[in-house]
Amino acid sequence: MTIAATPSLDHTPLLADEADVRAHPDRFRVLTGDRPTGELHLGHYFGTLHNRVRLQAMGVDTFVVIADYQVITDRDLPAGINRTVHGIVLDYLAAGLDPSRTTIFAHSSVPALNQLMLPFLALTSVAEMQRNPTVKEEAAAAGLTSISGLLLTYPVHQAADILFCHGNLVPVGADQLPHIEQARLVARRFNERFGDGQQLFRPPQGLLSATPALLGVDGRKMSKSRGNGISLRASEDHTAQLIRRTVTDSERHITYEPQRRPEVANLLLIGALCADVEPAELADQIGARGAAHLKAVVTDAVNDHLRPLRARRAELATDRGVVRDVLRSGAERANDIATNTLDDVQRALGMHY
Structure with missing residues (x-):
């Protein structure tokens, strides 16, 4: 089936205006996150964590997903993923994320979010997914000779991450803008095909980070996968x-x-x-x-x-239950929202029995 682009009446610009976010934080909801493939480093701190804390302080409703399902897009599930997720949550809290103001949760704890992948995939062509630069880069970095179905659908999974909570602001680097564009495309196509004149999903906007990407100790981009970063938890x-x-x-x-x-x-x-x-x-x-x-x-x-x-x-780290409590409370809120969103989607599809 060919996925045809339909003219959209929505003219929301791709990039958000920082001044508008500052003036009207209540109009925005942030979705951002990390794959738990290793320890967070200085690049994460200045590129994303610092910005999340800043947006939280401004009063923007913030969601942070630990994308554990996305670990297996390009690698075997590593031993100790539970320990990795635990460490990342500690890094979040130590950097200033407040679970009473920021919702922190894991992919695997929110089934309705992942179920949104099915209708969203029907709105996306294989060619569009193959063109996404991150799919190519992750495959190359992992030395893959073939791309798994999960890696191929990575951009659509990210669209589900953003749209399940009606996130409309995504802090990104310039190299991640194709993901925002994919989520915007999914939102518009759903509205046009199934919305019956209603806008169920608002096309999200990107908020560019002011900090350029940092290089690691080997002169390449600092990355968890390459192990070339200066870890936040290092002595x-x-x-x-x-x-x-x-x-x-x-x-x-x-x-x-x-x-x-x-x-x-x-x-x-x-x-x-x-x-x-x-x-x-x-x-x-x-x-x-x-x-x-x-x-x-x-x-x-x-x-x-x-x-x-x-x-x-x-x-x-001396409180053995702090991470469990943060993830549990975050999953409860994320599940409530995801279930409501999926219910709206199924009604729009005529699948609410």
Whole structure:
């Protein structure tokens, strides 16, 4: 069957206006999340976690999904996924997410969310899913010679994540905008085909992160899968070891030139984010003292910045029931909303018996 694009009367722009979110936080609901494939690192902290806490403080209703089903899109289910999920929740709480204001839940705990995949798949062509850059990148990163059905449908699963709770604001990097576009397409097609003149789903908008992607210790993008990140839960000594291993270049004088000297610029950016200064200012402070001094300065900045988070995390870890309670309460709210959404969808499909 060919999925034909139907003209839409909805003109919601792809990107949300930050000023509008600040002025009217009650009009927005955020959906964001993580695959539990490893420990959260500095890239997550500055790229997503910090932003989630900021939106929460603004009064935006925030949902965070731990996408455990998506772990098996491109790999065998790893031993210890329970431990990984537990650690991620502790990182969330230590970073400032408040379960009384932010709903934290796991894919596998919300059956109605995953059931939305079926009607949404009927609105999406195989060619559209194959074109999604994340599907290609994840397959390449995992060294897959064939793509599983779950990985192929990953963009539609993400659409279900966003739309089950009527999320209309998704914080993303520029490379993730195709996922927002896919969710918008699903929302519009459902409204047009089954809505009978009603807008059941509002096309979501992206909110771009102001922080560029950070590089890992090997000079590639910091990633859980590559194991090249500076973990939020690492000890101060281990953090120092990781930063000493970070790739730089042969020039002694330190300058902030992201295009010409990406590795040095990345270290400067990490140090600047942690010390709350501009990267060029930090470069001027280091000057001709070289890469070793740069790494020492960045190590101190990272450890100083993460020290309160790590202390809070250690304190939370002493309560064996805190993670269970957070996930349980989050799943209860997510299930209530997902069940209502699925009920509305089934009514629109004429399948409410």
